Amino acid sequence: MFGSSHFLQIQGVAMETKCAPSYANLYLGGWEKEIFSDCRLSSLLSNVIAWHRYIDDILIFWSGTRNELTQLMDLLAINSYNLRFTMECSQSMVSYLDLRIHVDPTGRLHSSLYRKPSAGNTILHVTSAHPEPLLGSIPYSQFLRLKRNCTRDTDFHITANELYLRLHSRGYSRSLLKRSFNKVIKLDRNALIHSTTKKHKDTYVRIVTQFSQQHVQMRGIFKKFWPLLTADSTITKYVKPYPEITFKRTPSLRDRLVTSHHTRRDIQMSISTGTFPCGHCDICPFISNNNVTFLPNGKTHKPKFRITCQSIGVVYLASCQCGCFYVGKTKRPFLKCIKDHVNPLYKCLMTTALNRHVGCLHDFDVNSISFAALEHVSLHVRGGGIDQTLLQLETK
Structure with a gap:
């Protein structure tokens, strides 16, 4: 049943950034070089009649069986490049890029336009501000x-x-x-x-300017006064009868506006502050769920931020049921720091001062400790380190 050739399309992950196509070509090129030199795949890849790739979309003509094809896809899914694939396979028709390729009863290939079912009508509207x-x-x-x-x-x-x-x-x-x-x-x-037309070198004088609604008036001005340049016996050697006007995109509101770094205080205060579990990790049971932390010196401390297991840049208080405490800091996610203290207790290991205390005095009872965040330092949008600030708050 599967003796004849198959169409096979493998599609990768969508890309949006400008450098993504070039990066994907290099990345997929390295992946292709690896799989075609893999001895485990040589017997299966011998069934490939033709292999064509455009960035991360691959079109394969396959002569093997369906089971062999499935086996190849399972092996390709196991890779060190973190690549995931979707496959479309058929003996008669397959969609590739914007083409629908199919075979007629005589065995000839035909193509037509292919549009994704989710494709919308995104054609530029005629009322748009374009020339x-x-x-x-x-x-x-x-x-x-x-x-x-x-x-x-x-x-x-x-x-x-x-x-x-x-x-x-x-x-x-x-x-x-x-x-x-x-x-x-x-x-x-x-x-x-199969166009054979050769592009001639552009010898026109090209005027590059930003597009605006006055582009018609601009063309009229050039048309009216340009003959003054051609009338000059010296300048006419260097200019053509009429200039070629090229418009570039005008800066939009997105280009002109910047992100404000000012945060409204009333919005911050409307959100409940304190330490709260995120609700979907195994560290949540160790978080003290409250908006006021009772310090070992008898005083209370109320954080000015809402801090969860996922927060980054935290000064925290680890309290033991016997009254001992430990103050620490971390610029990693809060939950990862807690795991460093808690996970060794399950294996009866003593790698930190905190789990040494719990191991020696409480027989590695993980339920004897709890964690509460005291301060939160967020990384500035312009970057920079937060180590010094965290160290100062930890000392405080």
């Missing part, structure tokens, strides 16, 4: 993409009709959509895929 030439070119470029992706004309017309409706709902006029469609349908698909 008119850019907005007018969007329908043409989108129809052109369909022409390249669709092997057969029937698939092109179906997807073009769906695109027409999406563009129209974003405000593009019917006349613009029809002109763009009629312009694309006359083009030869083979010429679009």
Whole structure:
């Protein structure tokens, strides 16, 4: 049943940062080099007819059985690169990137457009503050993409009709959509895929400026006064009849505004302060759940912050049922510091002063100690160390 070739698509984790594609190419390249040199996988990888990867999406033509394919995927999941994969496998059709690749009864490959079920209509709205030439070119470029992706004309017309409706709902006029469609349908698909046109070096004078709503008036000013430059016998050798105007993105509110480091005190005071368990870790039973801590000297201390097991940068008080106490500090999560004191008690080990006390006097009874946070020092948004501040508060 599985003697013929299979389509297989392996998809990795989505990426958002600018450097992620380059990093992923290097990372996946190292992973590929490792698996193809792995002796355990050599017998299974011999069934791979072709292996194609675009960043973190892999397309494989497979000639083995389904069981062998499942076995290969199980082995690929065990890696030191912390990679996780999802697989789509079929003998007739598979989706890869924005293509739906399928085989017809004669064995020929065909492709059409693929859109994820969760994909929304994110095409730039026609009322957006962008130059008119850019907005007018969007329908043409989108129809052109369909022409390249669709092997057969029937698939092109179906997807073009769906695109027409999406563009129209974003405000593009019917006349613009029809002109763009009629312009694309006359083009030869083979010429679009295998373009042999050589790009000539741009010799125009290029004026780069920020885009604004006055771009029409700007073009009019250039058109009116540019002939003054070309009329000069010296300057005309270095300028063309008309400049090429290139707009760059104008700074938005996000670029102009900065994050405020000021915290409203009334918002802080509205949140209950004190030491509280996070509610979902095994250290919570050792946390003193209260907003007032009774100190060994008989005084009380009320923290100004809400501190849980997950808090970082804490000065804490460890109290024993016999009245002894220990004051410490940590710039790690509070729960990790508590684990360093508690976990050795389960193994009857004495690695810290606190568990030596509990081990010698209370027979390693973990229930004899509890922890409460006294102060919390948060790391500043601009970075910097908190060691000195924690040491001062611990001494206090």
